[in-house]
Amino acid sequence: MDQLILLLTIFSLAMFVGFEIITKIPPTLHTPLMSGSNAISGITVTGAILAITTDESTLMAILGVGAIILATINVVGGFLVTNRMLSMFKRKA
Amino acid sequence: MNTEFVLGQGWINLGYLISSVLFIWGIKGLTHPKTAVRGNRLGALGMFVAIIVTLLAKGLNFGLILGGVAVGSAIGAIAALRVQMTAMPEMVALFNGFGGAASTLVAGAALLRISDHIRLGHMTGDPTQTLIATGASGLIGTVTLTGSMIAFGKLNGSWKDTWMRFPAQKAINALLAAGALACCAWIVVDAGNVTPYWILCAIAAVLGITVTTPIGGADMPVVIALLNSYSGLAACATGFVLNNNVLIIAGSLVGASGLILTSIMCKAMNRSLGHVLFGVLGPTGSTADADEVYANVKSAGPDEIAMLFDGAQRAVIVPGYGMAVSQAQHVVRDLANVLNDMGCNVEYAIHPVAGRMPGHMNVLLAEADVPYDQLIEMDNINPTMETVDVALVIGANDVVNPDARNDPQSPIAGMPIIDVDKARTVIVVKRSLSPGFAGIPNPLFAADNTLMYFGDGKKAIQDLVNAVKEL
Numbered sequence: 001m002d003q004l005i006l007l008l009t010i011f012s013l014a015m016f017v018g019f020e021i022i023t024k025i026p027p028t029l030h031t032p033l034m035s036g037s038n039a040i041s042g043i044t045v046t047g048a049i050l051a052i053t054t055d056e057s058t059l060m061a062i063l064g065v066g067a068i069i070l071a072t073i074n075v076v077g078g079f080l081v082t083n084r085m086l087s088m089f090k091r092k093a
Numbered sequence: 094m095n096t097e098f099v100l101g102q103g104w105i106n107l108g109y110l111i112s113s114v115l116f117i118w119g120i121k122g123l124t125h126p127k128t129a130v131r132g133n134r135l136g137a138l139g140m141f142v143a144i145i146v147t148l149l150a151k152g153l154n155f156g157l158i159l160g161g162v163a164v165g166s167a168i169g170a171i172a173a174l175r176v177q178m179t180a181m182p183e184m185v186a187l188f189n190g191f192g193g194a195a196s197t198l199v200a201g202a203a204l205l206r207i208s209d210h211i212r213l214g215h216m217t218g219d220p221t222q223t224l225i226a227t228g229a230s231g232l233i234g235t236v237t238l239t240g241s242m243i244a245f246g247k248l249n250g251s252w253k254d255t256w257m258r259f260p261a262q263k264a265i266n267a268l269l270a271a272g273a274l275a276c277c278a279w280i281v282v283d284a285g286n287v288t289p290y291w292i293l294c295a296i297a298a299v300l301g302i303t304v305t306t307p308i309g310g311a312d313m314p315v316v317i318a319l320l321n322s323y324s325g326l327a328a329c330a331t332g333f334v335l336n337n338n339v340l341i342i343a344g345s346l347v348g349a350s351g352l353i354l355t356s357i358m359c360k361a362m363n364r365s366l367g368h369v370l371f372g373v374l375g376p377t378g379s380t381a382d383a384d385e386v387y388a389n390v391k392s393a394g395p396d397e398i399a400m401l402f403d404g405a406q407r408a409v410i411v412p413g414y415g416m417a418v419s420q421a422q423h424v425v426r427d428l429a430n431v432l433n434d435m436g437c438n439v440e441y442a443i444h445p446v447a448g449r450m451p452g453h454m455n456v457l458l459a460e461a462d463v464p465y466d467q468l469i470e471m472d473n474i475n476p477t478m479e480t481v482d483v484a485l486v487i488g489a490n491d492v493v494n495p496d497a498r499n500d501p502q503s504p505i506a507g508m509p510i511i512d513v514d515k516a517r518t519v520i521v522v523k524r525s526l527s528p529g530f531a532g533i534p535n536p537l538f539a540a541d542n543t544l545m546y547f548g549d550g551k552k553a554i555q556d557l558v559n560a561v562k563e564l
């Protein structure tokens with residue numbers, strides 16, 4: 001129970017922080033924000049790593065490897081495409 | 094569900110804290126184009142820290158992990174470097190789906206482990222929280238996966254808006270949702286049984302499809318923003334499964350971001366989220382007849398239009414997705430440069446739903462080397478529209494339809510528009526008088542101060558550039 005309340009506290013505060021910062025992001029950067037969020041939601045890669053242990057069943061390993069591939073696509077693809085997009089934004093020379 | 098690490102749990106959580114701070118700092122960098130590249134790199138650094146810390150867990154199978162990371166990195170890198178900027182909505186939709194699927198798989202793996210522990214009598218503590226979170230993760234993750242696949246299909250045109258729409262769809266969706274929730278309850282009550290989880294995923298997969306198919310193509314920006322949010326919330330639920338702080342924090346940030354963008358898109362179309370998800374927009378009985386509206390349309394050629402720019406002080410370009418379709422953004426920038434050289438101040442007025450996802454038009458123009466400080470938001474440019482000598486509308490239609498402001502009976506009544514009709518002269522570059530997404534005629538085209546310039550966007554603007562140069 002203590003653990004659950006702690007996690008809910010973290011969740012609530014993180015949502016507030018998220019709303020506060022993201023409302024300040026200008027519309028011109030909303031597409032990079034979305035692709036950057038794709039990358040950050042690839043944080044599931046940590047959960048996928050923890051699922052791939054040496055002593056587990058084949059089914060679990062399959063689920064873990066599937067998850068790690070999908071999450072890594074998001075992480076690598078997301079950060080790279082966001083970087084590619086952001087480097088196009090330039091001020092008047 | 095707690096894993097043992099090489100270091101104490103305190104050190105691991107400290108690493109996750111550093112990673113979370115980097116994510117938040119990174120997103121904060123996106124509040125300005127100048128700091129955005131660095132912000133994105135900070136986010137990537139945060140991800141790197143989180144992964145390194147996680148690799149300190151005991152008993153990992155590094156061979157499989159490395160293999161998975163290698164495959165995923167290769168696919169991700171190729172996708173990121175090859176994708177066309179016009180196809181960004183498709184890519185984001187696909188990635189939303191991958192994020193959701195990853196969460197579903199991780200929660201499934203965690204449930205298998207709990208099931209083993211319970212069978213072998215190793216389970217310590219009450220698994221209820223973990224089991225509820227597993228259900229939530231499977232449900233949200235799978236709906237995100239299949240919903241995103243339909244959104245992807247609709248965006249690239251391979252899935253037609255008319256497919257998979259059947260009578261009583263809402264009632265059937267409600268039944269599916271009820272069935273999914275029943276499976277969640279079954280997972281908790283019958284602790285350690287994995288079967289209800291797979292049934293849950295099967296139901297959620299169908300639900301993701303049937304809730305997305307009725308939503309029209311014009312509403313896809315809202316849907317991908319919402320699915321973006323779901324992919325974050327699925328990661329968040331997985332954090333509750335694994336008692337993992339960084340998953341919860343990163344997932345919440347993405348969840349919050351998606352929700353904010355969803356609400357911005359809805360406001361820009363003057364529609365409620367409920368209306369987008371469950372309603373249908375279409376021509377109503379009161380819609381004016383196109384022939385009547387277009388009785389007095391005036392059109393002109395490039396030479397005549399070039400003359401209008403002669404002596405103009407201020408011009409505003411209003412781009413829509415049609416401009417990107419005809420790949421006209423580069424010649425549009427050339428036109429702006431030529432006009433600038435003639436002493437005319439040129440700005441771009443960007444409607445929030447121009448393009449096919451939030452901020453899409455800005456990226457397309459940035460790719461064509463248009464400086465971002467020339468891109469002006471709708472709310473900032475509208476108050477000064479009276480002082481604009483020439484407004485050039487290219488590939489946009491509904492977002493400049495004055496009926497939204499003037500005709501309370503119009504299907505788009507109340508939608509915020511760019512008030513180009515208030516400029517001294519309006520030029521509309523368009524192939525024909527065909528309607529936009531809303532399917533309604535646009536009285537702007539027949540206004541006294543409007544000239545229609547018919548033609549393909551790219552060719553028309555190229556001819557105009559040549560004509561202006563000859564002035």
